[in-house]
Structure formats: structure tokens, C-alpha cells
Amino acid sequence: MNCDCGTPRRYDDCCGRYHTGPLHLQAPTAEALMRSRYSAFVRDLSDYLLATWHPSTRPSAVEINQVGLRWLGLEVRGHQVQDNDHATVEFVARSKLGGRAQRLHELSRFVREGGHWFYIDGEMR
Numbered sequence: 001m002n003c004d005c006g007t008p009r010r011y012d013d014c015c016g017r018y019h020t021g022p023l024h025l026q027a028p029t030a031e032a033l034m035r036s037r038y039s040a041f042v043r044d045l046s047d048y049l050l051a052t053w054h055p056s057t058r059p060s061a062v063e064i065n066q067v068g069l070r071w072l073g074l075e076v077r078g079h080q081v082q083d084n085d086h087a088t089v090e091f092v093a094r095s096k097l098g099g100r101a102q103r104l105h106e107l108s109r110f111v112r113e114g115g116h117w118f119y120i121d122g123e124m125r
Contacts, residue, residue: 004042005035006074015039019048027052030087030110031079033117038093042071054111054118069097085112090125 003014010016015036017023025048027033033052040048046062053059065071072094081087086109093104106122 003035004039004071004074006076007035011039019043019045025051025116027117029079030081030108030112030117031076031089033110033119034089034091034108035074035076037119038071038074038091041065041093052117052119054113054120057121066097069095071095072101086110087117 001010003009003011003016005015007014016039018025018027018032018036019040027036037049037052039045040052041064044064046064049062050058053062074094075092076089077092078090079087080089088107088109090107091105093106095102095104105125107125108122109120110117111120112118
């Protein structure tokens with residue numbers, strides 16, 4: 001089965017390796033971190049989401065999936081690297097709740113500190 005983030009790789013060989021195991025919290029690019037965060041939302045991994053959120057913008061808690069929410073897919077529309085430690089990722093995440101389709105279209109900002117990528121914030125599109 002393909003990873004939740006939409007790549008053709010298995011979860012354990014894709015986002016799962018950043019969620020747990022020896023590569024925990026070590027996504028090599030902002031896009032890989034964004035994909036792993038999407039998969040973490042799908043799997044209700046709030047600890048991972050908080051750990052990969054930059055401390056300057058991190059909330060005290062992450063609201064996990066409402067009962068009945070189904071994640072339908074992720075489309076990465078762009079990955080721009082500004083320099084070695086700053087990047088943006090534009091994506092569309094689709095879901096369905098109570099029979100209503102939902103779309104989250106965001107341009108997310110990421111920063112790398114101490115060799116680890118962190119989500120800073122996002123601008124809705």
C-alpha cells in the first residue's frame with residue numbers, strides 16, 4: 001500500500017521512517033517534512049506534529065481529526081528552496097467530513113535549525 005502522502009513508496013519506507021525509528025524527526029527536505037506532517041495528520045500523530053512545528057509558532061496542542069473525517073489525498077504543487085535553511089511548499093490536502101468535501105490549499109514556510117526542518121506557518125491560498 002502506498003504512503004498516505006501520495007508517493008508510490010510504502011509508509012514504512014516513506015513518512016513512517018520520520019515518524020519513528022532511526023530517522024525520527026530527520027526529514028531531509030522541507031517537502032519531505034511537509035509530506036510526513038500530512039501523514040501524521042492522517043494517522044493522528046499529534047506528538048510528531050508538535051515536535052516538527054517551530055517553537056516560535058507552535059501551539060500548545062494540535063487538534064486531531066474530528067470523528068468521521070477522512071483524508072482523501074495530498075497534491076504537492078511546488079517546493080521552493082530559498083537557501084540551505086529556508087524553503088516553502090505549496091500543497092492541497094483534500095478531506096471529507098459529514099459528506100462534505102474540504103480542501104486545504106496552503107503555502108507553508110519551513111526553516112532548518114540544528115539540522116532539522118521545522119514548519120513555521122502557512123498562508124491560505
